[in-house]
Amino acid sequence: MKILLTRPGLSFSFIIAISLIFGCVFAKPKMYSSFPVTEKSYNGSKKDSTSYTGQMARHVLHNSLKKLAGKGNGKPNSALKAKMLSYYSGKDAGREIIDPTSKGDFKIKQTMVDQISKGKNLKGKTYKGIINGFPGQMTGPEVFEFMIDKASSSNKGFDPLTGYNYPQLISKFMMGAVFYSQAVDNYLDEKMGADNKPNNKPYKKGAHYTGKEHSWDEAFGYFGAPAHAMALSAKQAYGIAKKKDMKVADANGDGMIDLYTEMTYAHAYYAADSDKAGTKYMHTIVGAFIKGRQLITEANGAALTDQQRAQLMGYVKTIKSNWAQVIAEAAFKYAGSCYKDLEKLRTIVESNGDASKAFAAYGKHWGELKGFLMALETSGRDLGEAGVRMNRLVGFGPVLLGGGQVTGIDSNGNLQTGGNRSMGEYQVHMIKLQKLLGDTFSLKARKNDVTSNMAGLLETLGSSLAAEND
Amino acid sequence: MQLSIGEWLPAFFNPQKRIFWGYMLSSIFIAFLWLRLVKKTNLISCVKQIFDPQVWISRSAMADYKVMMINTVLMVILSPRLLAKATVAYLVFDSMHLLFDGRPFLSTILPQWMIALSFTMFLFLLDDFARYWLHRWLHKVPILWSFHKVHHSATVLNPFTVFRTHPIEGVLFSIRSALVQGFTTAVFFFFFGDKVTLLMVLGASVFTFTFNFLGSNLRHSPVSIQYWRNLERIVMSPAQHQIHHSNAKEHIDKNFGVALSVWDWMFGTLSLSKADEKLRFGLSEEQSYKLHTLEGLYITPLKQATEIFLRFVSRIPHFQFFKNT
Ligand SMILES: [Zn+2]
Numbered sequence: 001m002k003i004l005l006t007r008p009g010l011s012f013s014f015i016i017a018i019s020l021i022f023g024c025v026f027a028k029p030k031m032y033s034s035f036p037v038t039e040k041s042y043n044g045s046k047k048d049s050t051s052y053t054g055q056m057a058r059h060v061l062h063n064s065l066k067k068l069a070g071k072g073n074g075k076p077n078s079a080l081k082a083k084m085l086s087y088y089s090g091k092d093a094g095r096e097i098i099d100p101t102s103k104g105d106f107k108i109k110q111t112m113v114d115q116i117s118k119g120k121n122l123k124g125k126t127y128k129g130i131i132n133g134f135p136g137q138m139t140g141p142e143v144f145e146f147m148i149d150k151a152s153s154s155n156k157g158f159d160p161l162t163g164y165n166y167p168q169l170i171s172k173f174m175m176g177a178v179f180y181s182q183a184v185d186n187y188l189d190e191k192m193g194a195d196n197k198p199n200n201k202p203y204k205k206g207a208h209y210t211g212k213e214h215s216w217d218e219a220f221g222y223f224g225a226p227a228h229a230m231a232l233s234a235k236q237a238y239g240i241a242k243k244k245d246m247k248v249a250d251a252n253g254d255g256m257i258d259l260y261t262e263m264t265y266a267h268a269y270y271a272a273d274s275d276k277a278g279t280k281y282m283h284t285i286v287g288a289f290i291k292g293r294q295l296i297t298e299a300n301g302a303a304l305t306d307q308q309r310a311q312l313m314g315y316v317k318t319i320k321s322n323w324a325q326v327i328a329e330a331a332f333k334y335a336g337s338c339y340k341d342l343e344k345l346r347t348i349v350e351s352n353g354d355a356s357k358a359f360a361a362y363g364k365h366w367g368e369l370k371g372f373l374m375a376l377e378t379s380g381r382d383l384g385e386a387g388v389r390m391n392r393l394v395g396f397g398p399v400l401l402g403g404g405q406v407t408g409i410d411s412n413g414n415l416q417t418g419g420n421r422s423m424g425e426y427q428v429h430m431i432k433l434q435k436l437l438g439d440t441f442s443l444k445a446r447k448n449d450v451t452s453n454m455a456g457l458l459e460t461l462g463s464s465l466a467a468e469n470d
Numbered sequence: 471m472q473l474s475i476g477e478w479l480p481a482f483f484n485p486q487k488r489i490f491w492g493y494m495l496s497s498i499f500i501a502f503l504w505l506r507l508v509k510k511t512n513l514i515s516c517v518k519q520i521f522d523p524q525v526w527i528s529r530s531a532m533a534d535y536k537v538m539m540i541n542t543v544l545m546v547i548l549s550p551r552l553l554a555k556a557t558v559a560y561l562v563f564d565s566m567h568l569l570f571d572g573r574p575f576l577s578t579i580l581p582q583w584m585i586a587l588s589f590t591m592f593l594f595l596l597d598d599f600a601r602y603w604l605h606r607w608l609h610k611v612p613i614l615w616s617f618h619k620v621h622h623s624a625t626v627l628n629p630f631t632v633f634r635t636h637p638i639e640g641v642l643f644s645i646r647s648a649l650v651q652g653f654t655t656a657v658f659f660f661f662f663g664d665k666v667t668l669l670m671v672l673g674a675s676v677f678t679f680t681f682n683f684l685g686s687n688l689r690h691s692p693v694s695i696q697y698w699r700n701l702e703r704i705v706m707s708p709a710q711h712q713i714h715h716s717n718a719k720e721h722i723d724k725n726f727g728v729a730l731s732v733w734d735w736m737f738g739t740l741s742l743s744k745a746d747e748k749l750r751f752g753l754s755e756e757q758s759y760k761l762h763t764l765e766g767l768y769i770t771p772l773k774q775a776t777e778i779f780l781r782f783v784s785r786i787p788h789f790q791f792f793k794n795t
Binding site: 342343346347422423424425427428431432435451453454455457458460461462467468469470 | 484486487488541544545555556559560563564567568569570571572573574575593601605621631632633634635636637639640641643644651652655656659663664666667668670673674675728
């Protein structure tokens with residue numbers, strides 16, 4: 001009896017194993033594209049329901065705005081400010097793509113934002129809550145407008161009096177306050193509710209995609225991955241953002257990079273950066289996006305059942321937790337960079353060398369760190385005590401050579417500095433911040449980990465667990 | 471019981487542990503050489519002495535095994551609540567930044583091998599020094615002695631007597647290790663960063679390895695190997711540790727050291743070994759004690775410690791109140 005029972009089991013698992021092996025060899029990695037039209041009310045000619053052009057236009061607006069933020073000449077510059085604002089809050093036609101642009105054989109198809117999607121801006125999608133990590137108790141859009149103003153009158157985006165690097169602060173905070181927040185707090189949150197944007201109705205009247213299909217696509221778009229991300233290694237996906245590896249980037253082989261489907265932006269870029277150290281964030285997130293989109297497509301224009309929605313929410317959970325980890329890994333990495341910068345600065349100052357270059361590098365890394373920490377505040381999920389501690393450890397500005405730090409904003413809108421914190425103390429804050437981020441988000445890549453080798457060293461000493469006498 | 475076997479068995483295969491099979495073999499070999507070449511014992515009585523059933527399966531030895539197994543389980547349960555060396559290391563590493571306002575980099579001053587050697591040696595010396603003092607307090611402070619008594623209640627010494635330890639003492643040992651290892655690691659890592667490594671043989675510190683390979687197991691054994699007089703002032707011989715376990719009056723509170731006896735020499739507790747000295751192990755007559763029972767090994771120390779504590783508390787005037795009611 002036993003043998004009779006196990007035999008079919010054995011051959012069954014054998015078949016599964018064989019088909020898995022063949023599956024791995026022959027199946028092409030799935031792309032996030034060409035999902036059929038399932039919306040019943042649509043009777044036009046479109047065959048592909050996938051659509052996230054608005055998101056990709058915003059990625060391009062973000063990239064361009066970051067470039068502009070580094071163009072100041074140190075004097076108030078109203079023209080630059082107006083231009084930056086047109087990328088942030090304007091919807092006007094005729095905005096050029098300032099970044100990414102063609103470089104050598106890395107040819108880019110679009111040169112104007114409108115070629116991807118018309119009438120898009122960033123402000124309308126900015127997180128509206130108060131940002132505790134930034135001085136002045138301002139809302140998300142107010143923080144951006146403040147930073148844009150300061151950036152336009154700074155010298156190449158850097159303010160040596162405060163240590164603020166505006167291109168970095170704007171860019172990293174925007175990755176949170178627009179892309180991350182929109183995806184995890186809107187599209188993957190309330191829009192996944194049973195009655196919100198249901199799958200048996202078009203997203204909006206006349207649309208060729210359903211409510212759920214398009215909500216899901218928009219969230220995917222904000223992540224910033226190329227549609228063929230599953231076929232790319234971490235190094236390749238990373239390289240595309242650096243305009244390298246034209247061959248792997250050009251998925252459709254038309255000799256041009258389509259900024260809609262073939263570019264790596266923002267979070268996908270940082271996920272790939274982590275993944276180069278062995279994590280699998282990019283494939284985990286994009287994989288979950290593809291599976292979720294397949295599930296919605298398979299519902300074939302009918303409302304999702306409770307069971308389908310439960311399964312979909314499983315993918316949502318994966319996406320959200322991994323996405324938070326991607327941001328936290330980046331913050332972790334730059335906390336380590338700041339620590340090292342402080343070490344370098346100390347050496348230079350002690351030998352009476354010129355610290356200006358090292359100080360600028362420190363400001364840049366600090367801007368990235370701060371921006372990412374502010375980004376973590378915008379998920380709609382309160383970080384609680386951990387969030388408070390992170391803000392306290394980093395403060396409102398990098399500790400300056402004289403021991404000062406940004407403390408707030410005065411009534412004229414100027415950043416104030418004060419206090420007297422030693423650089424050694426601030427290094428300790430960076431160590432504590434790494435520990436806090438690592439514990440709170442269960443980080444794995446842990447780039448620039450200040451104490452990793454100390455932990456490793458402790459491990460070689462062995463456990464002192466046993467009760468052994470002498 | 472299965473859990474405990476699974477937990478302590480790896481100690482036989484772990485070169486960081488004294489009862490690692492390799493050290494057991496080397497100890498037997500050294501004992502054999504000592505008995506044959508120095509003591510001129512014939513082959514048969516060599517084997518008889520080393521594998522004496524009195525040593526390995528006496529009531530005292532059986533109690534050692536029981537304690538070893540029970541403690542392994544207890545320590546597994548206790549360990550998450552104990553002070554971790556990582557906690558100490560982080561605290562010290564952080565404080566160093568404040569002390570030096572930043573992190574001066576010395577890693578280029580010394581070649582890597584010298585950094586590794588200094589680290590390994592410093593760790594060994596500080597550890598041995600800390601062991602000396604904790605051991606001394608375990609004898610001199612009455613409340614601590616009520617726990618350390620368990621170890622000294624062994625009337626026969628064999629290598630497993632090393633595990634005959636009250637769990638409270640085990641906790642103290644683990645705090646000691648955490649402090650020593652955490653402190654040393656943090657200080658060296660602070661100055662020398664990634665260049666700090668432990669010099670190891672078979673995955674154990676080269677000093678731990680040497681100490682154990684050269685017969686540390688014979689400290690708890692009837693084979694009383696002596697060193698030359700001058701060497702016994704620096705390095706503790708097995709015979710010297712056996713003196714520590716002797717209940718003769720003149721041997722009380724002598725030889726607290728572990729690998730090195732130099733601490734005993736420095737702090738006036740050294741006793742050199744004498745050839746063919748007959749020693750009786752265990753507690754002295756006046757120490758009332760239920761030998762080799764679980765009650766004696768686990769409960770009596772707690773009772774005695776509580777009594778000492780209450781007596782101490784009652785001497786504080788403020789607490790007279792409790793005494794009178
Ligand atoms: Zn003792």
